[in-house]
Amino acid sequence: MPETLKRQSSDYCLALQPICDQHLRHVGDELLYRSSQHARSAQIEDPLVATARVSHMAFYEMGVEALTGSRQLFFNVPREWLFNPDLLPPVTERVVLEILEDIAGDAEVIEALQQIKSLGYCIALDDFVVTQATLPLLDVADIVKVDVLNDGIRDADLAIYQSRGLTLLAEKVEDFKTFQHCRDLGFTLFQGYFYAHPEIRPSQFNRNGNKTAQLRLLAVLQDENAEFEVLEPLLAQDPQLCIRLLRLCNSPLYRRECVIASLRQAMILVGFSRLRKLIVVVMLADSNPFNQLMLPKALTRASMCEKLAAETHADSPDSAFLVGILSMMDILLEEPLDKLCVQLPLSEEVKLALLKRQGRLGEILRLTIAFEEARLGSASQTVVERLNRCYLSSVSWANQLLGEVSRSADQKS
Numbered sequence: 001m002p003e004t005l006k007r008q009s010s011d012y013c014l015a016l017q018p019i020c021d022q023h024l025r026h027v028g029d030e031l032l033y034r035s036s037q038h039a040r041s042a043q044i045e046d047p048l049v050a051t052a053r054v055s056h057m058a059f060y061e062m063g064v065e066a067l068t069g070s071r072q073l074f075f076n077v078p079r080e081w082l083f084n085p086d087l088l089p090p091v092t093e094r095v096v097l098e099i100l101e102d103i104a105g106d107a108e109v110i111e112a113l114q115q116i117k118s119l120g121y122c123i124a125l126d127d128f129v130v131t132q133a134t135l136p137l138l139d140v141a142d143i144v145k146v147d148v149l150n151d152g153i154r155d156a157d158l159a160i161y162q163s164r165g166l167t168l169l170a171e172k173v174e175d176f177k178t179f180q181h182c183r184d185l186g187f188t189l190f191q192g193y194f195y196a197h198p199e200i201r202p203s204q205f206n207r208n209g210n211k212t213a214q215l216r217l218l219a220v221l222q223d224e225n226a227e228f229e230v231l232e233p234l235l236a237q238d239p240q241l242c243i244r245l246l247r248l249c250n251s252p253l254y255r256r257e258c259v260i261a262s263l264r265q266a267m268i269l270v271g272f273s274r275l276r277k278l279i280v281v282v283m284l285a286d287s288n289p290f291n292q293l294m295l296p297k298a299l300t301r302a303s304m305c306e307k308l309a310a311e312t313h314a315d316s317p318d319s320a321f322l323v324g325i326l327s328m329m330d331i332l333l334e335e336p337l338d339k340l341c342v343q344l345p346l347s348e349e350v351k352l353a354l355l356k357r358q359g360r361l362g363e364i365l366r367l368t369i370a371f372e373e374a375r376l377g378s379a380s381q382t383v384v385e386r387l388n389r390c391y392l393s394s395v396s397w398a399n400q401l402l403g404e405v406s407r408s409a410d411q412k413s
Helices: 047-061 064-068 107-117 135-137 155-163 178-186 207-221 230-236 238-250 263-271 272-284 289-312 317-326 329-333 337-343 348-356 359-372 382-411
Strands: 015-023 026-033 071-077 095-099 124-126 143-147 167-171 189-191 199-201
Touching: 015 047, 026 064, 026 189, 047 064, 047 071, 047 289, 064 095, 107 124, 107 135, 107 238, 135 359, 155 167, 167 178, 178 189, 189 289, 207 230, 230 263, 263 272, 289 329, 289 337, 289 359, 317 348, 317 359, 329 337, 348 359, 359 382
Parallel strands: 026 071, 071 095, 095 124, 124 143, 143 167, 167 189
Antiparallel strands: 015 026, 015 189, 015 199
16 A cells, blocks of 8 residues: 555545436435545545545444435445445445446356345446446446546447436536436436535544544553553443453354353453454454455454464564554554554564564564565565465454454444
């Protein structure tokens, strides 16, 4: 991920571009990302991150009712999200998922869209143009958006849409004359500057406050000499976190024979090392789709660092895990690594690994990242096989842990 993105401020927000019907009534809005409330355009450096952020703002911070009332809300969905329903908006009523123009209608995508439709979402095809590759998408679509400014309107395509009974939405309608022309052709929804420009909706949530609370708990967790007596009252300040921890510790993942009845009992049974990892996961695996998107990678990296350190017997596996998870904490918490290192009581060895990729822990982190990015160069076959083994084992562990977190969250709700 680009360094500029990691350093990006947390004042990003969303914008809504109104959609009207043939009678010029405001019937819907398209959800757009803005890097700040002063940005006139999206300025997107990473589409997945932008999608996750705008989704979190709209569906978790503000809420659909507050944003659009009874109107439809159009939300752009990248291909990666189609195969992970947990990342989709938590509400289906009046939510229209826009499938981007670069997504082809292959069998895997069609199957995912059929599953999504069965959940109750409406499907729109964005900037759609009929080709051999995109034609199968029409079988699962409800709405087709046509870019009338750049792509124009093709009579043959219109005949295909209308024969299937699809709703037609004309986008980038710049003037009233174009609106009238599209309306006469059978379009019933319209979007463009002739009707309205996007409206910025800044979030009222203080994101910095949440990060401060997370860092306080992380600071205690990274102290090797911390005692349960110190940790317990900190955890008690977050009742929801306590409940999720108790349920997680009582899950099949830990295979406890007794029933856990208290927070202290849960901490003792799990052990401090496991507890440290578990709490980090629970804190970050919240309703924020950005964290849901990035956390599997962060956990896999941390576990891989831990396993590599254990195999060499030259470094503490716990320290290697810490380096791995903190190496992505600047993305998850949107704080620069150097600032995080000041706020956490980290050893010099850990700081050296995080900030300069130096020392034995730094070497492990560099090797892990090189593996992730397929930059192993002239590494021997033995090294590649060892890294593959560690990676697959780490992915399995991360998926298992996240599955337990997800099930715990379902029980809570």
